[in-house]
Amino acid sequence: MSWEMMEKLAADCGKAATTIVIGSVEEPLLHPKLIDFIQLCRQQGVPKVHLTTNGQLLNKTYIKALLKSGLTSIDISLDAATPETYLRIRGGDLSQVESNTIDLLRIRDQLGIDCEIRTSFVRNYNVNLEEEEAFLNRWLSKVNSVFILNIAEYQENNMRLKKHNQGVEKSLQYYQQKAQGRWTCLFPFLEMAVLPNGKIYYCIETLFRLGFDQEIESLGDYNQQTLQDIWSGELFQQLRQDLILNQLEKRRACQDCEMWKSQIIDQELKDGYSVLTTTVTEIYSQV
Template sequence: MQNSSLNKKYGFSSENSKIFPLMIVVEITNVCNLECIHCPYSFISKDKNYRPRHMEMETYKKIADEVSEHPGSIFRLLCDGEPFCHPNFIDMLKYAKSKNISPINFITNGLLLDNAMARSILDSKVEVVEISLDAINKDTYDKIRKGSNFDTVMNNVHEFIKLRDSIGSKTKIFVSIIQQPESENEYDSFVDYWTPKVDKVISRPLTSIGGLVNIPRKNVPTSDNRWPCPQLWRRLFINVDGSAEFCVEDWDNKTIVGNIIDSSITEIWQGKEYTDLRELHLAGNFDAIPYCFKCQDWQARDWDYNYFHALNEVLNETS
């Protein structure tokens, strides 16, 4: 009975979300062109077991085909790498749009967002493009986003906005910043600079990425009572090899709950393993799930305000 009561407070937000995830997050590549200080890619990519991979088009199409059967589910291309590194990235966007999937969004570091890429993206009619910047000053940017070029990225973003506006594209543009010590003194400046220029400024708390990244304790939100993780009721994460995970922070593939090559998203989402995970979270039995028990990032997962709200706010402005 207690779980039933908690389900009303924390559980599925709609009947549709019981059937299919509100958001499907797809890792189309694990290759990146940067080594940001808050990201484990810088050392994972140097591990002897690391193998650079791009998602096969056949796997991607299988995912997109099923997502297309569930109108309204958010299709998000969020990688352990940079999506522009996938040689078929634009074809992937076009395929998803050909299946009438909406909304589609992705996140990029913007370094490869030249005019040709910008035009191809806008031609695809993707709903939301998020550009991860993390700083407004060059010195800060260079400390955080290793391997990038501040001037190139800033020019790319400004030209992208200008092109979007000049052709009357309905694509929404987000920029984002992670709250970390290196940039804490310029957060307000970041927001003030970008708010008049883009559709949304996203601020995210710094997380340890499943304990892989050391973060200062002052950057960890505090709360006395742990709540169930909203991701279990909202999102499914699909890796480059088609394996599905229940946690986006899992770079070590310890939270795998199936593989979409062998089964469907619906089967995984409604399956016993996922159902059991939700029940354990509702009961507060986090210690029964090793990966969840050691989680340092649970307080960063807020039920009240999240990326769904941000997307809905801007997409509903023109609907």
């Protein structure tokens, strides 16, 4: 993304007091202007800036710059508790990225900066329950929260979850019966995605689909429009109406997608931790 577009994004989101989330399907630490962008966002009035990273580039100098820039939360995607699994899934050195994460925690506390630190673990193929439990045991007492995510795959050109968390199955059945089937997906009412080329998309499903389906309709062009114009514009409004009325025959990205189910949330206390469960994610947080 160009610096000019980043300046515009910071100004628009600051004016709207809207959170910015950096990183989803890319590695944001590779961008040479990342620190400057986060600083500018906070100066422009953006209330929260979140970053998702694999953590491999988090040396001590970068950590200090990130924390001092005004970053409010960061998710380190680890996905492993053993060196062998990490090498297979992420092709790197687990001990190094774990050391980087510990440095991040230590430097944050030394500087007294309020930045929430999370680690995440995807239930990838051939990763057993023992490794998942080892991951939880390693990080629960250290970070603010741990995310455990079910793996998603594509079948018939739509995202499918390999499994659902059984903890929400009863709630899911209840709300599906109440809605008499599918309810309105909330993602296009809550968020949008701005690509480096200025194209606008409306959920994580559409971002992933771009890898094999270049014909998904963009809902705006940030080179020519403001975020507010796009958000309130005809294309977004028509999408929301189609979702409300469940008229999705012409919406390939929506028609058979199951991510709308992930908006059911159950909460419980478990072993002294708060656990939020959706069909996709279990979030363990310190109380």
